[in-house]
Amino acid sequence: MKLLIIGSGGREHAIAKNLLASPKVTDVYCAKGNPGMKNDGIQLVDIAEDDHANLITFAKEKGIAWTFVGPEVPLLNGIVDDFQAAGLDVFGPNKAAAMIEGSKEFAKKIMVDNQIPTADYEAFTDYEAACAYVKEKGAPIVIKADGLAAGKGVTVAMTLEEALQALKEMMTDHRFGESGDKVVVEEFLAGEEFSLLAFVKNEKVYPMVISQDHKRAYDNDEGPNTGGMGAYSPVPQISAAMVDTAVEKILKAAALGMMKNGTPFTGILYAGLIATEDGPKVIEFNARFGDPETQVVLPRLTSDLAQIIDDLLNDREPDLTWSEQASVGVVVAAEGYPNSYQKGMAIPTFNEQVNVYYAGVTDDQGTTKASGGRVLLVEAEAKTIEAAQKKVYSALEAVDTTGYFYRKDIGAKSFK
Structure with missing residues (x-):
């Protein structure tokens, strides 16, 4: 093929x-x-x-x-x-089904209609009404641009001031363009986050192994939200029972809900979840593979990805098998990201113990140079998360990363 x-x-x-x-x-x-x-x-x-x-x-x-x-x-x-x-x-997914990611309100309606556990919410197109609601509810609270915002249209506001500032940026300053003309305001959920992806063909759901993404720019989950600074898989602190519940009550319910809605889904369904005291709840749905989760989930796939997709497209039952190995991936980003950042830096050459997945790079007269915020991701597999983490960070410490930065704690939550 x-x-x-x-x-x-x-x-x-x-x-x-x-x-x-x-x-x-x-x-x-x-x-x-x-x-x-x-x-x-x-x-x-x-x-x-x-x-x-x-x-x-x-x-x-x-x-x-x-x-x-x-x-x-x-x-x-x-x-x-x-x-x-x-x-x-x-x-x-086609355009209609991709709305599960394209509109937070569309996704919320699917969840509510199908009893899929998620945070309570209200949607607003009126700035003053949104502000009044936030003041009534208080902080912590979550503010989301309804449309696409490259993974950056979410503010987890720990104070009322932060929440009102987020509303202003989205609705009156138009930081995310039309995506912020409507906002979804959600209750704050406490718990450990994890990503659960699945191959989906209409009502049939084939889950992948779970992973955990690190959204904040700096160590200890500090700094601004980014598109993702690294990920690891498995996530041992999330129980198998929690994952099983999420597959049944969230992924399978969503696939059936999309069928009932007249917008059947085929493709990769991504559920960003939080493990609460009441079980798993949905933070967001995406209509495609996550980034950087893909770079740590796919290395653990031991069956043939091309065969899986070919089987799904031809209504055959796919075979999914997974390695017990752990995978850790660390994003190397340009200094200043997710705000204005440096460009034009040389790309480091890494040892052969790691895999390098390139993102924000360009060809400058035959030489590959940095051109984006998230420039590349360094990934390694080993028997344990600690061993995979050690491989990645040893490779990073061995090269010159002037003009770049990366988090030093990807995967650390799994063994705290």
């Missing part, structure tokens, strides 16, 4: 590398991809994610067996609908 991946980040790098390892796959193309991917034999396609017509032409000309859509924006732009209309196989 020849396969096409849509996207350019570390998540797409991990997906493409995994697919290329399949004996059934001869070529993996990535549009647009990034120059770091070429190290792993992934072929770059210079067509933008939103250029559906040329992507479709490329897929037909190359005889692509099926296309995998990585990021959320193309999904919400209807790329799956367009590929299907052109008679092409594609793995991902």
Whole structure:
């Protein structure tokens, strides 16, 4: 099979590398991809994610067996609908189903209608009404932009001032553009967070191993929210019973709920969950693989990813098997991220004990240089989280990271 991946980040790098390892796959193309991917034999396609017509032409000309859509924006732009209309196989939710990520209020309605455990909430388009509600409820409280905000449209406000500032930034300063014209205000939930992803085909759900993402920029979960500074898997402090409950009451209920809603879901369903005293509750749903969770979950997959997706697209029962090994991934970000950040730094060369997934990089006259906020992720596997963590940090300490920063505590929560 020849396969096409849509996207350019570390998540797409991990997906493409995994697919290329399949004996059934001869070529993996990535549009647009990034120059770091070429190290792993992934072929770059210079067509933008939103250029559906040329992507479709490329897929037909190359005889692509099926296309995998990585990021959320193309999904919400209807790329799956367009590929299907052109008679092409594609793995991902259509535009209507991708709204489970595209609108926090849509997702909340699915949850409420299907008794899926989540935080109490109200949605607002009126700034004054939102402020009055927040003042009535008090802090801590959670403020979310309703639409897409690249993982940064959520404020967990520990004070009333912080909550009101978040509302102002979203609704009157338009920090996230139209995405913040409507906000969802949620009750604050206490507990340990974890990510549970699954392959979904209509009502059928095939869960993956869980992982834990680190959203805050700095050690000890301090600093601003980011797109994710690292992740690890497994998450030993989350019980198997908690995960089983989440699969039944959240993932399977969501898949059935989407069917009942007339928006059946096919693709990767991501549930960002919190383990509360009352069991698992949903923080958010995404309509695709998480980043950086993908880079620590897929290395633990021992069955063939290409075969799994091919089976799902052809209504066959997929086979999922997982390694007992632990995986730890640490994001190396540009100084200043998630605000304005440095660019143009050289890319360090890491030892062969680790995997490197590239994201914010560009080709500068034949040399790969840093160009984005999250530049790359360094991942390693070992028997334990501590051993995998040691491998990653040894590799990072051995190179010059001038102009970069990274958290020193990814995975530490698992053995505190």
